[in-house]
Amino acid sequence: QGTTRVTWEIEQVADSCRLTVVHDQLPAGASAELYGGWPMILSGLKTLLETGEDLTTPGSLMYTGG
Numbered sequence: 082q083g084t085t086r087v088t089w090e091i092e093q094v095a096d097s098c099r100l101t102v103v104h105d106q107l108p109a110g111a112s113a114e115l116y117g118g119w120p121m122i123l124s125g126l127k128t129l130l131e132t133g134e135d136l137t138t139p140g141s142l143m144y145t146g147g
Contacts, residue, residue: 083108085115 085108090101102123107115125136 085111 084106085104086106088103088105090103092099092101100123102119104115104119128134128136
């Protein structure tokens with residue numbers, strides 16, 4: 082459906098950080114599939130960063146070949 086832009090903004094907050102993901106330049110009438118997967122992707126990233134373990138939900142495994 083064309084090219085979109087994803088911007089990852091990371092800022093320090095005390096002794097931690099805040100990640101903001103901005104997905105823009107979506108075409109008019111873009112499918113929700115273009116941005117609907119972000120909660121799962123970010124949940125997996127959070128799990129990986131906090132535990133060092135991959136997320137093992139069925140939805141995330143389809144992206145890792147697991």
